[in-house]
Amino acid sequence: MVAPGHYVQFYRDERFLIDSVSTYIKAGLDLNETVLAIVTAQHRKELYTTLSRKELRNDKLRFLEAGDFLALFMAEDWPNESQFLHGIKTILGLARGNGQVRIFGEAVAVLCAEGNPAAALRLEELWNIMLLEHHFSLLCAYPLSGTFAKADQDRVCQLHRAAQFQ
Numbered sequence: 001m002v003a004p005g006h007y008v009q010f011y012r013d014e015r016f017l018i019d020s021v022s023t024y025i026k027a028g029l030d031l032n033e034t035v036l037a038i039v040t041a042q043h044r045k046e047l048y049t050t051l052s053r054k055e056l057r058n059d060k061l062r063f064l065e066a067g068d069f070l071a072l073f074m075a076e077d078w079p080n081e082s083q084f085l086h087g088i089k090t091i092l093g094l095a096r097g098n099g100q101v102r103i104f105g106e107a108v109a110v111l112c113a114e115g116n117p118a119a120a121l122r123l124e125e126l127w128n129i130m131l132l133e134h135h136f137s138l139l140c141a142y143p144l145s146g147t148f149a150k151a152d153q154d155r156v157c158q159l160h161r162a163a164q165f166q
Helices: 014-030 041-050 053-057 066-071 081-096 107-113 117-133 150-158
Strands: 005-011 034-039 061-065 101-105 137-143 162-165
Touching: 005 014, 005 117, 005 150, 014 034, 014 041, 014 053, 014 101, 014 137, 034 041, 034 066, 041 061, 061 066, 066 107, 081 117, 107 117, 107 137, 117 137, 117 150
Parallel strands: 005 137, 005 162, 034 061, 034 101, 101 137
Antiparallel strands: none
């Protein structure tokens, strides 16, 4: 069981990421948690080949494309705090009726890949604001091959309850 909190996974290998995320999703479904996977189209496709049919048909598992998620609250390449907080509260409110919520998100990695690590760090801060009010588990992921500066990597680790490198 993953305690409510904010976690990060740094990875070099895409297969390792998919294996880690599928394990995270399966564990949540086994605990009857609502699971939201905010992923790129490529990673969604890979998760579809990794997860079982039973897991994919579970009504507690929802996928959201990372770009669509960002479009909900990004304004001129920067997260709009009120839009983000309102949107996440709505999502959590809908999911909360079904018990504990577990989220995997790689929207921050998408922002970094687009050359906007400052917005990714701000999004991490906004997630932490949400965690003050709502109890859920959030796992973020960043490729180590990205263009993050060392100072940015250190800040990412500070913004998470636990950081793992693989």
